[in-house]
Amino acid sequence: METRDSSLPYSYTPLPAADDAGSRNDGSRRRRRRPVAVAAVVLSAALLLAVVALSGRPMESRTGTVEEDATMAASRGPDAGVSEKTSGASWARLGASSGGDNAFPWSNAMLQWQRTGFHFQPEKNWMNDPNGPVYYKGWYHLFYQYNPDGAIWGNKIAWGHAVSRDLVHWRHLPLAMVPDQWYDINGVWTGSATVLPDGRLAMLYTGSTNESVQVQCLAVPSDPNDPLLTNWTKFEGNPVLYPPAAIGPKDFRDPTTAWYDDPSDRTWRLVIGSKEDPHHAGIAVTYKTNDFVNYELMPGVLHRVEGTGMWECIDFYPVVTGTHGKGADNGIDMSDAISKNGVVGDVVHVMKASMDDDRHDYYALGSLCPGRCCSTPRPVATCSSGPWRRVETLRKNATDFSGITIDYGSVFPLNLHRATQLDILAEFELDSHAVMAINEADVAYNCSTSGGSANRGALGPFGLLVLAHRREQTAVYFYVAKGLDGRLTTHFCQDESRSSSANDIVKRVVGNVVPVLRGETLSVRVLVDHSIVESFAMGGRSTATSRVYPTEAIYANAGVYLFNNATAARVTAKTLVVHEMDSSYNQAYMAEL
Amino acid sequence: MLSLLLVAIADAASPASSAAKAPAAAPSTKYSVQEACKHTAGHYELCVATLSSGSKTADTAPGLARVAILAAQQNASETAAFLSSIYDDSNLENKTAELQQCLEDCGERYEAAVEQLTDATTAVDTGAYSESEALVAASQAEVKLCQRGCQAVPDHRNVLTTRNREVDQLCSIALAITKLR
Numbered sequence: 001m002e003t004r005d006s007s008l009p010y011s012y013t014p015l016p017a018a019d020d021a022g023s024r025n026d027g028s029r030r031r032r033r034r035p036v037a038v039a040a041v042v043l044s045a046a047l048l049l050a051v052v053a054l055s056g057r058p059m060e061s062r063t064g065t066v067e068e069d070a071t072m073a074a075s076r077g078p079d080a081g082v083s084e085k086t087s088g089a090s091w092a093r094l095g096a097s098s099g100g101d102n103a104f105p106w107s108n109a110m111l112q113w114q115r116t117g118f119h120f121q122p123e124k125n126w127m128n129d130p131n132g133p134v135y136y137k138g139w140y141h142l143f144y145q146y147n148p149d150g151a152i153w154g155n156k157i158a159w160g161h162a163v164s165r166d167l168v169h170w171r172h173l174p175l176a177m178v179p180d181q182w183y184d185i186n187g188v189w190t191g192s193a194t195v196l197p198d199g200r201l202a203m204l205y206t207g208s209t210n211e212s213v214q215v216q217c218l219a220v221p222s223d224p225n226d227p228l229l230t231n232w233t234k235f236e237g238n239p240v241l242y243p244p245a246a247i248g249p250k251d252f253r254d255p256t257t258a259w260y261d262d263p264s265d266r267t268w269r270l271v272i273g274s275k276e277d278p279h280h281a282g283i284a285v286t287y288k289t290n291d292f293v294n295y296e297l298m299p300g301v302l303h304r305v306e307g308t309g310m311w312e313c314i315d316f317y318p319v320v321t322g323t324h325g326k327g328a329d330n331g332i333d334m335s336d337a338i339s340k341n342g343v344v345g346d347v348v349h350v351m352k353a354s355m356d357d358d359r360h361d362y363y364a365l366g367s368l369c370p371g372r373c374c375s376t377p378r379p380v381a382t383c384s385s386g387p388w389r390r391v392e393t394l395r396k397n398a399t400d401f402s403g404i405t406i407d408y409g410s411v412f413p414l415n416l417h418r419a420t421q422l423d424i425l426a427e428f429e430l431d432s433h434a435v436m437a438i439n440e441a442d443v444a445y446n447c448s449t450s451g452g453s454a455n456r457g458a459l460g461p462f463g464l465l466v467l468a469h470r471r472e473q474t475a476v477y478f479y480v481a482k483g484l485d486g487r488l489t490t491h492f493c494q495d496e497s498r499s500s501s502a503n504d505i506v507k508r509v510v511g512n513v514v515p516v517l518r519g520e521t522l523s524v525r526v527l528v529d530h531s532i533v534e535s536f537a538m539g540g541r542s543t544a545t546s547r548v549y550p551t552e553a554i555y556a557n558a559g560v561y562l563f564n565n566a567t568a569a570r571v572t573a574k575t576l577v578v579h580e581m582d583s584s585y586n587q588a589y590m591a592e593l
Numbered sequence: 594m595l596s597l598l599l600v601a602i603a604d605a606a607s608p609a610s611s612a613a614k615a616p617a618a619a620p621s622t623k624y625s626v627q628e629a630c631k632h633t634a635g636h637y638e639l640c641v642a643t644l645s646s647g648s649k650t651a652d653t654a655p656g657l658a659r660v661a662i663l664a665a666q667q668n669a670s671e672t673a674a675f676l677s678s679i680y681d682d683s684n685l686e687n688k689t690a691e692l693q694q695c696l697e698d699c700g701e702r703y704e705a706a707v708e709q710l711t712d713a714t715t716a717v718d719t720g721a722y723s724e725s726e727a728l729v730a731a732s733q734a735e736v737k738l739c740q741r742g743c744q745a746v747p748d749h750r751n752v753l754t755t756r757n758r759e760v761d762q763l764c765s766i767a768l769a770i771t772k773l774r
Contacts, residue, residue: 104723105721107716107721107724109716110721110724415741417738551723551727552727552730554731555728555732555734556705556731556732556734556735556737556738557727557730
């Protein structure tokens with residue numbers, strides 16, 4: 001079954017009281033703060049209830065909110081040995097004040113406004129990692145980590161499931177897998193699909209066992225003729241992989257899709273992320289298998305970077321650098337890349353890993369020699385991305401505002417029918433004389449510490465305000481700095497700090513330096529969808545995604561503005577086209593089609 | 594609104610002071626129609642007329658706000674019905690394509706406004722005042738945008754101007770009174 005070092009013990013020391021139902025107090029990190037916070041929340045709840053009794057008015061939505069406060073306090077992430085699956089908002093709230101001072105009176109109706117129109121969300125509750133994305137018998141399948149019990153990550157994580165013909169319109173299906181075996185009773189976690197050459201599908205996923213050990217498990221479609229892959233059968237011999245000797249029982253998860261390394265010997269390989277000490281190094285290990293049941297751990301590591309901690313959700317895939325032949329337009333299959341099957345041009349491999357420690361994604365480029373990465377991979381900021389052609393089918397209209405020049409310290413409202421679901425294309429140019437006249441400006445600028453779009457420099461910030469109304473706005477902007485040597489550095493930032501009047505949410509300024517070549521205009525594409533703002537600057541060289549929760553900039557009050565908050569330069573929007581986006585109208589599950 | 598945005602932009606990061614506070618601990622103050630309407634700048638007469646014709650038992654700010662919201666909703670509902678009747682009707686002679694477009698747009702906006710005002714009433718009933726304010730403000734924005742869209746049409750003949758103004762004023766009244774709580 002599994003191939004393990006014989007020195008590895010079969011059973012693992014059970015963890016203390018990790019599975020008590022309703023126990024959300026775990027985590028020694030939190031133990032110190034929680035009792036006070038819980039007491040305060042409970043106290044304010046009692047006060048509220050007392051007030052309600054006095055005033056005689058029904059307050060269902062209020063008590064609902066307060067209860068949520070209590071449950072929002074701690075996700076079980078670190079407890080179960082996985083990254084914290086929250087935004088950190090509960091910390092901001094509990095840390096900043098005791099009880100409900102900071103709490104915004106959210107109600108279900110308000111939260112309903114925030115639901116996206118053309119981005120996928122489950123009908124309710126918590127979702128995280130996408131799982132096993134696969135195209136099978138004419139349907140695109142999206143599985144995802146889903147908590148059936150509530151709006152935070154939990155200990156009964158299941159696989160949600162939805163299908164689409166076009167990656168835009170989705171149909172919800174029943175849960176594909178739930179935690180119902182000893183080996184995944186604490187969570188059916190992330191995994192990947194592999195389509196075999198004969199069309200069969202093998203799904204590998206991580207189970208968190210009854211003792212919270214991370215193991216890999218195999219599942220196959222119960223009915224391979226069902227194109228909707230509604231039901232799944234877990235392999236009776238699960239788990240197929242236990243953590244190897246050198247790897248901790250909670251550092252072994254998220255298997256990748258497998259690839260044929262050498263079709264002649266019918267051997268598949270796949271990668272699993274982990275970490276090792278000393279040096280707190282993140283690593284990627286490779287397994288070899290012929291049948292997805294028996295595995296052999298390859299010696300060494302595929303990649304390793306010290307100080308980065310646990311690598312989650314590894315992706316490993318090839319890209320082709322040529323402009324014709326297989327893969328040039330549509331991406332390339334890993335097996336084809338390795339066997340150079342029809343490939344014209346150089347093949348480069350991309351490894352993406354999600355760092356548990358800082359919850360950012362990192363990409364590295366390198367070359368794959370049989371069994372290991374060859375050249376020294378180097379981290380890259382982003383890869384260009386976006387299923388543009390599909391998303392563009394949702395465009396309902398186009399309003400062209402190109403050619404507007406906006407003076408410094410100005411805003412310009414864009415008149416749109418509705419500004420909650422948008423696809424905006426913009427290209428900006430700074431007044432070149434002004435740029436030349438400045439000697440030096442803002443060399444030390446940094447998006448995250450800048451304080452956002454309110455802080456003015458000579459040559460920035462300028463860009464767009466979206467989901468904007470009165471005090472609420474999300475700013476997407478460029479900020480140009482000029483060195484003493486005359487060289488320009490362009491920063492691209494997204495400012496959430498004023499995105500909502502509510503204070504019990506995380507609001508940051510994110511961004512970084514974006515490469516701009518001589519002669520290029522500053523371009524950005526922004527997708528707006530109720531509570532999501534996604535931006536792609538310079539064709540994707542720098543990207544930002546924000547979740548924002550406006551309380552006033554909603555419905556017809558959500559506006560878009562062009563703004564220039566620089567002190568010394570005019571800005572021209574050479575291109576400014578705004579498309580309103582239709583909703584994807586995802587369908588609820590129906591027992592019969 | 595533009596100046597507000599500019600101020601917001603030019604402001605150094607200041608702590609958001611606009612977070613809605615937790616519900617007040619004291620029960621609601623009593624208001625007569627006249628007292629409440631004094632707070633609706635410039636709309637006193639319309640306010641008194643509207644609130645007096647509503648439920649006679651309303652004597653708190655939320656109760657009176659609810660009357661105003663319902664009045665706005667009824668108005669909006671009638672206008673929505675009016676719009677769907679003239680859209681297909683050839684009553685309006687020589688309707689240009691642009692006028693047709695603005696009427697269609699306003700039809701959509703008014704239907705949205707009716708929904709939002711209905712939800713605003715529910716919100717007041719459950720004590721969710723911030724929510725009701727946001728909803729009333731949103732429906733007011735729909736009406737404003739309807740007006741703006743039609744004003745741009747050369748031959749709009751003010752077909753909706755009076756109706757738009759009335760719903761707009763009723764929304765302002767509702768907002769002013771909701772804030773009194």
